[in-house]
Amino acid sequence: MDIEPLPGMKINGHEMDHRFLETLRVIGETFSQRKAARILGVTPQVLNRRVLRAESLLGVKLVKSSGAGSELTPEGMEILRTYLRQLKILSGSGRLMVAAGYVSSNLAEVLIDRSGVEASLFSCCDDDIFQLAERSMLDIIFLDDPLQAYQRDLDFVPVAYDHLVLVGGDAATMRELDGSSFVGVEGSVQRLAWEVLSDAGISFEVVREVRSPYHAHRIVSNDRKLMTFLSASQFSGPEILKNETRHVISAVVCRESEGVEKFMEFIMGDGQEAVLEAGFEPLH
Incomplete structure (x- = not known):
């Protein structure tokens, strides 16, 4: 099933749906309202009404027309750039976006390197990870504390142990x-x-x-x-609470894809050798 998410946006308190945003995108590509209408499958009159309605709501000019055609104003380009960024996030770039806690980021870095996947890694505290995840920017997150997943009722996968x-x-x-x-x-x-x-x-x-x-x-x-x-995976010292503080380092899949599936299969299989290399305790 081929699903293409098309986001809407709220601009100055006004809801703008994907039809208007796609109108800006195609005008920006064709420099012609007539060509844009043909590509979008609407009449030039319908397209023009979309633009005029948005300009009236926002109180700014979005499309400038002349004898040479039509082009977006600076305000129209600003909206279009934001829309294109959202499309890129939703569609994915082929490069996995991974965030991990301060401790588990060391594990994630080794796993990414050993698996050979193309990925960007963000290291931050667990609370900040969820701020990123809420913006639909992440494919996988690694959590230092499994309680974070329990509290949010998330499905998580144990990937290693630490104490x-x-x-x-x-x-x-x-x-x-x-x-x-x-x-x-x-x-x-x-x-x-x-x-x-x-x-x-x-x-x-x-x-x-x-x-x-x-x-x-x-x-x-x-x-x-x-x-x-x-x-213990990152620091040394007396292990007087080793058994009492043994806990799971977990992974949560935020966005399903073939790349994510392969990466998780590696982690649960051959990647357990990399877990030990990173200073953590493997699952088996």
Whole structure:
């Protein structure tokens, strides 16, 4: 089934459907309202009414006509450029668009390299990933914390395991952490460590929160009074909460395509060797 999505747009509070946007596109290509009408399968009068109605609603001139033909005004070109960008996003470029959490982006990078797929990779926190996904820009997302997928009721695929290590301290037991001060990473799987310590009756305080685990690592490296828990795949330290903080690194498919299907097949098969290479624990 050949499905071609054609988006509408809201401009200055007014809904503009794909028929008007396609009218601008074809006029911009042909420099002729008469030719544009023929291509779109409407009469020149219908096409002209579309343009005039939009100009009246928006209060600007969109098409300029002369004896040499018709061309889009700067305002018309601005609308057309935005429309063409949306078409490109919806149709896909052949290059996979992948976003991953700060930790799982290291895994995604190795998987992309070993699979040979053409892909662009964006690294950000899990919350920002969903902001990108809502704009229909992504094919696949990798999440550091599986809770993000659970909370949004998403179908996710486990691709690897990870756990947390203590960074900035050398405690051998949880009891040695009593009274400690920590640096937290917002919206991260650190929540597992805090839950375990709280349940064990350990007194501790998260004195500062940052967005990136690498920022947290820099802070504790420069302040010997502070500690943090970070992913074992990327950092080293005592594994006093290894079993309690073992968690899944997951992938969520945002947009189905042949390229996405092949990439996911690689991840679940031969790609598990790359999982180990990236410092994570394979599924099997």
